[in-house]
Amino acid sequence: MRALFVDANDTLAAVTEKLLRANQLPVSINRNPAVTPDDLPRLMDGVEIMIVDHTAVPTAVAAKCAALKHVVFLGTGARSYMNPDELKQRGIAVHIIKGYGxxxxxxxxxxxxxxxxxxxxxxxxxxxxxxxxxxxxxxxxxxxxxxxxxxxxxxxxxxxxxxxxxxxxxxxxxxxxxxxxxxxxxxxxxxxxxxxxxxxxxxxxxxxxxxxxxxxxxxxxxxxxxxxxxxxxxxxxxxxxxxxxxxxxxxxxxxxxxxxxxxxxxxxxxxxxxSAHSAFRTPEASDNLIGAALDHCRRIIANGG
The missing domain is CATH 3.40.50.720 (NAD(P)-binding Rossmann-like Domain)
Incomplete structure (x- = not known):
């Protein structure tokens, strides 16, 4: 199984690379925080796990990502960006991250x-x-x-x-x-x-x-x-x-x-x-956030998806 961080800004990309050096995980990073939902089917071609920070994931778009089985949302407010219930009906599990910040x-x-x-x-x-x-x-x-x-x-x-x-x-x-x-x-x-x-x-x-x-x-x-x-x-x-x-x-x-x-x-x-939705933006919180996201990926892969 493979994972892709679809919309990494420079800060979170650097944190992800740092933590991946100590973890043998098949996680790739798309260094483009300006991704649009229409970009997702191309980016997620053949990829089962999407790590997403702030890009909307409409159910109709997710349905075009044929391999997609898991969405790891970086935070707790996934419902602001997607409909987890609809995604679940399509066999796509949404994972959120609590407590990191x-x-x-x-x-x-x-x-x-x-x-x-x-x-x-x-x-x-x-x-x-x-x-x-x-x-x-x-x-x-x-x-x-x-x-x-x-x-x-x-x-x-x-x-x-x-x-x-x-x-x-x-x-x-x-x-x-x-x-x-x-x-x-x-x-x-x-x-x-x-x-x-x-x-x-x-x-x-x-x-x-x-x-x-x-x-x-x-x-x-x-x-x-x-x-x-x-x-x-x-x-x-x-x-x-x-x-x-x-x-x-x-x-x-x-x-x-x-x-x-x-x-x-x-x-x-x-x-x-x-304040520009920046409450969580500290180095400590970023480490906690990405570390938890990679833990999700590790568990998903270990369990065979």
Whole structure:
């Protein structure tokens, strides 16, 4: 069996080559992050395992990849790029990778929280234009951080926030406990949190989860952080809340449409801090990610596909 990393950027290609030197695996690398779905049948000719970072894999395209039996998606958000249920019906298994960047993503969420609370983005933009902008800030010590969804990333964020002197509360769809974290109802979390940070996987149940009604339940002037997926938020409702001041600030690493289009309304609001879906981009997380992908390939090959 053979595997191909179909859309490797320079960073992930280098990591893959480094790790392959210590592993005798039949994995090839296509150094072209600009691959389109239409390129996949040609690239995957005779190849059983596709490693994919960010390229969409429509079911109709996958059906043209005659040898394809496995898709190893580099992350947890495969449903943003493909339909795993439809692929399964065609005999193609989709494998995701969890936990590889928990610390990296949590650090990004906490960094966006601090940048949002202190207005760094707006002041930086203003000063680069020659304006001496001074803004009142939010003191986070003693404030409440509400974590919506509680997996590995949220647990890391809770650890960091507690170290900053914040009270941490959380809501999860299934019951959980965690040291130093009070689990509450979603309504109470939205009403009591000075900062709400989203940590939900995107699926049919969570699409649009933070709805207009739920945003209205949030504390006036609160901060929203999203390092999960853009589609878990009603974007129009968020924009309205930012314009009205009901939301004091949003720190966003993910968006409904990516890359974020030029002139998007989010780029025109002063009370938004933007990051280009880069929360997971650290050397440590990249090593974990590619290492886990190669482990998937090793198991698939060992089991004969």
């Amino acid at each position: 928990d610390t990296a993503v949590a650090e990004c969420a906490i960094a966006l929280m601090w940048a949002s609370a202190k207005g760094f983005g707006e002041m930086d933009r203003g000063m680069r234009e020659g304006n001496w902008l001074r803004r009142d800030a939010v003191q986070l010590t003693g404030k409440t951080l509400g974590l919506v969804g509680f997996g590995g990333i949220a647990a890391e964020a809770a650890r960091m926030a507690a170290g900053c002197g914040m009270r941490v509360i959380a809501w999860n769809r299934s019951p959980k406990t965690h040291p130093g974290v009070a689990f509450v109802s979603l309504d109470k979390l939205l009403a009591d949190s000075d900062v709400v940070s989203l940590h939900l996987l995107l699926n049919d149940e969570t699409k649009g989860f933070l709805s207009r009604e739920r945003i209205a339940m949030m504390r006036k002037g609160s901060i929203l952080i999203n390092t999960a997926r853009g589609a878990v938020v009603d974007e129009d409702a968020m924009l309205d809340a930012l314009r009205s001041g009901h939301l004091g600030h949003a720190g966003l690493d993910v968006f409904t449409v990516e890359p974020l289009p030029a002139g998007h309304p989010l780029t025109e609001l002063p009370n938004v801090t933007l």
